[in-house]
Amino acid sequence: xxxxxxxxxxxxxxxxxxxxxxxxxxxxxxxxxxxxxxxxxxxxxxxxxxxxxxxxxxxxxxxxxxxxxxxxxxxxxxxxxxxxxxxxxxxxxxxxxxxxxxxxxxxxxxx
Amino acid sequence: xxxxxxxxxxxxxxxxxxxxxxxxxxxxxxxxxxxxxxxxxxxxxxxxxxxxxxxxxxxxxxxxxxxxxxxxxxxxxxxxxxxxxxxxxxxxxxxxxxxxxxxxxxxxxxxxxxxxxxx
Numbered sequence: 672x673x674x675x676x677x678x679x680x681x682x683x684x685x686x687x688x689x690x691x692x693x694x695x696x697x698x699x700x701x702x703x704x705x706x707x708x709x710x711x712x713x714x715x716x717x718x719x720x721x722x723x724x725x726x727x728x729x730x731x732x733x734x735x736x737x738x739x740x741x742x743x744x745x746x747x748x749x750x751x752x753x754x755x756x757x758x759x760x761x762x763x764x765x766x767x768x769x770x771x772x773x774x775x776x777x778x779x780x781x782x
Numbered sequence: 783x784x785x786x787x788x789x790x791x792x793x794x795x796x797x798x799x800x801x802x803x804x805x806x807x808x809x810x811x812x813x814x815x816x817x818x819x820x821x822x823x824x825x826x827x828x829x830x831x832x833x834x835x836x837x838x839x840x841x842x843x844x845x846x847x848x849x850x851x852x853x854x855x856x857x858x859x860x861x862x863x864x865x866x867x868x869x870x871x872x873x874x875x876x877x878x879x880x881x882x883x884x885x886x887x888x889x890x891x892x893x894x895x896x897x898x899x900x901x
Binding site: 705706707709711716717718719722723724726728758760762763764768769770771772773774775776 | 817819826827828829832840842843876878881883884885886887888889891892893894
């Protein structure tokens with residue numbers, strides 16, 4: 672069971688916006704405070720799309736954005752496109768002896 | 783540009799061993815924070831092990847005592863020694879490097895290598 676909880680699936684039509692949540696973060700510096708998001712297409716390696724809650728790496732579409740409130744982080748994809756259909760994972764870092772944790776993943780379907 | 787290339791996967795019997803390699807270019811393994819992440823068929827991502835630039839090593843509870851992460855600076859290669867393998871270790875294994883920022887995101891990933899544990 673993941674320490675970070677995501678919905679199993681979300682869906683949206685082309686042009687719409689969707690939001691994927693990731694709960695279980697901590698406001699304490701010793702807990703899961705920072706979050707990243709990864710996109711994974713079938714048969715491919717994951718790709719970083721958001722780091723440090725809101726930072727978008729070079730080359731990632733500005734349709735992707737991140738936010739955080741209390742113990743929940745969110746990934747929003749606006750202007751949905753067919754190519755956005757993929758699995759999305761949140762991930763956080765902690766200074767414990769198990770420093771890396773992933774959420775269970777969310778399958779995005781573009782209708 | 784960073785490139786990570788995994789190798790060493792294959793079919794192994796339960797209880798057997800395997801060593802995975804991750805050849806790196808564009809970074810030095812000795813100074814990098816690197817992880818192994820696996821994905822069982824049809825399942826999500828699972829962090830397995832990490833090695834910090836300073837040499838500290840960390841493991842998921844599911845593999846601690848059976849897997850060992852290491853690096854060879856002369857070959858600029860990361861390794862994962864898998865011992866006492868179980869059917870539930872069947873997965874694609876990825877290596878990834880962590881970028882130095884607050885969330886230590888995994889900015890680069892290899893293509894993965896498949897480990898199948900079956901008799």
